[in-house]
Amino acid sequence: MNHPGELISAYLDGELSRPEIAQLLAHLDGCGRCAAELQEVQTVRSAVRSLPLLEMPAGLIPEADADVVPLHRNKGFLVGAAAAVVALVIAIAALVTPAAGTVSLEELNSRYGARASLDPAFGPAKVVVPDLAELLE
């Protein structure tokens, strides 16, 4: 029997003419070997086609990213400034939020209040808040 092996892949790829399809299907009806080959080739074809479409390395072709609007320098500055403000807020929150192993202000006061009243050089603790405008310059 003449097995139309190569028609199998072309059939799966939609590359056969109507007469060729009819010829193949008629053959497959009576040929277990070719029917099995169809299954195998179909499995392999699906496996290759399911390989992920990889992304190009970033910046390889800037032209390929044309639809991604680049950040203008001023916008970049704003983003940086916003990030600085967020970082500052987090830092301050960390200072004032009690956490395990830290000492509350009340406790601090009761511990050092007497000394503070006797020692004029022992002033209240100061939290230095940096000038936001200076930070962002």
Added chain:
Amino acid sequence: MPESIPLTWEEVARVYGRKIYNFAYRLTGNSDDAADLVQEVLLRVRKGLASYQPGSFEGWLWRITRNAFLDDVRRHNRRPTAPLPEEVDRWDLASSPAADIEYSRISIGDDVQKALLELPFEFREAVVLCDIVGLSYEEIARAVAVPVGTVRSRIHRGRKLLRESLT
């Protein structure tokens, strides 16, 4: 597949860059080689667009891509590791400069990718152009400069070899 020519090479880069990268990656299993090829192809497209004659843009582009790939293989003088099986016709061997060229580097563990890299170049190229790039047999025939019947044969034999390799 679009048959009209993109307006600029930037548009070619945007539309086809990723496909070219994937073509090269699946052929070599190496991201550096794939990245180099994308840049080389776009350079050639940039030079060639001015003299491009309207026709099959896909065929033109993939012929450039294939030639750039083979030039790179020759430049690095890579040694063949997987010769073509004996049943491949002599006409194919005489017509193709890539018949005895193979990549030997395997850089990822993926079974399918590994099996692809073990295929003789012509079969691997046909399978990748069909299943990864998504070209029709006619477009592959134009890109590779062989008859459609040869494309059909290479794709089927390539898949059968993949099957053997994966089982």
